[in-house]
Structure formats: structure tokens, C-alpha cells
Amino acid sequence: DTEVTQTPKHLVMGMTNKKSLKCEQHMGHRAMYWYKQKAKKPPELMFVYSYEKLSINESVPSRFSPECPNSSLLNLHLHALQPEDSALYLCASSLFTGELFFGEGSRLTVL
Amino acid sequence: GQQVMQIPQYQHVQEGEDFTTYCNSSTTLSNIQWYKQRPGGHPVFLIQLVKSGEVKKQKRLTFQFGEAKKNSSLHITATQTTDVGTYFCAGRGNAGGTSYGKLTFGQGTILTVHP
Numbered sequence: 713d714t715e716v717t718q719t720p721k722h723l724v725m726g727m728t729n730k731k732s733l734k735c736e737q738h739m740g741h742r743a744m745y746w747y748k749q750k751a752k753k754p755p756e757l758m759f760v761y762s763y764e765k766l767s768i769n770e771s772v773p774s775r776f777s778p779e780c781p782n783s784s785l786l787n788l789h790l791h792a793l794q795p796e797d798s799a800l801y802l803c804a805s806s807l808f809t810g811e812l813f814f815g816e817g818s819r820l821t822v823l
Numbered sequence: 824g825q826q827v828m829q830i831p832q833y834q835h836v837q838e839g840e841d842f843t844t845y846c847n848s849s850t851t852l853s854n855i856q857w858y859k860q861r862p863g864g865h866p867v868f869l870i871q872l873v874k875s876g877e878v879k880k881q882k883r884l885t886f887q888f889g890e891a892k893k894n895s896s897l898h899i900t901a902t903q904t905t906d907v908g909t910y911f912c913a914g915r916g917n918a919g920g921t922s923y924g925k926l927t928f929g930q931g932t933i934l935t936v937h938p
Contacts, residue, residue, distance in 0.1 A: 754911055754928035755866060768925060802865060809915055811856060811868040812926065 715739055718803050718815035726823050727793060733818045735786040735803030744786045745812065746778060747802040755802055761786060793822045825850050827914045829929030837937050842899040844932035846912035854915045855888055855895045856926070861908040869897075869910075902936045909933045 716737045725731050735744070742763050747755035760768035761780040769778075775797075777789040786803055798821050804812040826849040836842050846855065854873045858866040870879055872888035872895060879886045885898045895912055912929040 752909075752931075752933070754931050757925065757927070760925075809854060811871055812858075812866070812913075813868070814865045816865050 716803055716805055716813050716815035718801075718818050720818055721816065722819050722821075724821045724823065725790065725793065727795075729793075730789070730791045732790065733788040733801055733803075733820075735788075735815055736784055737805040737813065738784055739805060739807070739813065740783075741805035741807050741813070742783060743806045743808065744780060745804040745806070746786070746788050747804060747814075749800045749802055749817070759788075790820075793820075795822050798822045825914065825916050825925065825927045827912060827927045827929040829912055829932060831932055832930060833933050833935075835935045835937065836902050838904060839901050842902050842906070842934055844897050844910050844912075844934075846895045846914070846929045848893045848914045848927075850893070850916060852892050852914040853917050855892075856913045856915070857886060857895075857897055858911045858913060858928075859908050860911065860931075864908075866911060899934075902934070904936050904938055907934060907936050 719734045744761045746758040748758055749755045757770050758772045759778045764780045764783055775792050779787040800817045800819050802817045803815045806812050827846055829846045834842055854871055856871045857869040859869055860866045870886050875892050876890045877888040883900045887896045899906055909931045911931045913926050915926045
């Protein structure tokens with residue numbers, strides 16, 4: 713069982729839709745991450761939040777908009793996505809520079 | 824920018840054979856972590872190495888961190904079918920300011936084990 717909870721597990725959206733991915737952890741971790749993973753590829757860092765402030769944005773297109781409402785929650789707002797954005801989106805949290813705890817991921821399909 | 828190279832990309836072994844995957848970073852790392860991802864699953868943390876020359880063991884798994892803190896290896900002795908999955912190394916660069924150092928994943932090694 714993972715201590716990082718992601719919803720939804722699966723999402724299908726059209727290119728004009730607006731949707732959000734949600735992530736929650738209650739381990740007291742102050743670093744939270746969004747990763748994108750394509751099949752047979754490593755997780756690719758998108759955003760890092762440190763103490764609820766965006767600290768790293770890996771030049772992600774603006775159609776992906778992260779939000780960290782509080783220390784336990786992390787959202788990823790999606791708008792006007794492209795089919796090539798279809799992937800597994802992984803949320804993770806960590807205590808300082810320690811191990812990442814990954815959620816099970818949200819598998820996104822853009823039609 | 825920081826790059827972490829991992830080889831081999833694929834490894835097919837017979838059950839009982841040994842397996843090794845190697846990582847090399849373009850820059851000195853503050854630490855290196857190893858993760859395992861089962862097919863259809865999410866990455867799960869295995870271990871973190873911090874000290875130059877560090878060696879850690881977990882049952883049949885042996886992890887090493889190079890003296891220069893730029894390379895690492897994972898060795899599995901006598902593989903079992905439960906070892907199947909993708910093994911990723913992830914190197915963390917040095918933190919700057921109030922940010923944590925960026926964690927960069929290697930390409931991963933996909934391990935298949937034939938019974």
C-alpha cells in the first residue's frame with residue numbers, strides 16, 4: 713500500500729476539456745513532486761514544490777498548471793492537452809533529500 | 824544539465840543467474856537512490872547511498888556508490904522470478920538556496936527472469 717494517494721486512477725479527456733489530478737499525503741513531507749512517465753521510460757520531472765512553494769518547473773507547457781493548496785495536497789490542472797500528453801502521471805513526496813514515496817499514478821489518455 | 828546514464832537497457836537472465844546494472848552521472852551527486860518498478864506499477868524505493876565508496880546490502884541485492892560519487896551499481900545474486908521489473912537509479916544533485924537538489928532518473932534497466 714502506498715501512503716501517497718492519487719485520484720483519479722484513470723482519466724480520459726478530450727483536447728478541449730479541463731480536468732485535474734489530485735495527490736494527497738499525510739506523512740508530513742514538505743517536498744512534493746509531479747512526474748510524467750511514458751511506457752518503458754523513466755519518470756520525467758515536471759514540478760517540485762518545497763514548503764508549498766513552486767521551486768522547480770522543468771519548462772513544462774502552460775497547459776499543465778500545478779497547485780499546492782496546503783502541505784498535504786498537490787493538484788495538477790490540465791487544459792487543452794494534446795494526444796502526446798497521454799502518460800502515467802506520478803505524484804511523489806519526500807522528507808528533505810530522502811527517498812521519494814510515489815503514488816500509484818493517474819493514467820491519462822487524451823483523445 | 825545533470826545527466827544520469829544507466830546500462831544495460833534490457834537484461835534477460837535465467838533464474839539463478841546474477842544481474843548487474845550500472846549508473847553514471849555527468850556531475851558529482853549528493854546522493855543516489857535506487858527504485859524498482861514492477862510491470863504496471865509505480866516506482867518503489869529500494870535504497871539511498873550518500874557516502875563516497877559506500878556499499879550496502881539487502882539480502883541478495885548489493886548497492887555501491889563510487890569514490891567520486893558519480894557512479895553506482897546494483898547487483899542481484901541468484902535472481903528469482905520475483906526480481907522481474909525495471910530498476911532505476913536516481914541521482915540527486917547538490918541543493919541550491921532553499922531548493923532541494925534535483926533528482927534525475929537514469930533510463931532504467933528492464934530485467935526479465937526466465938524460470
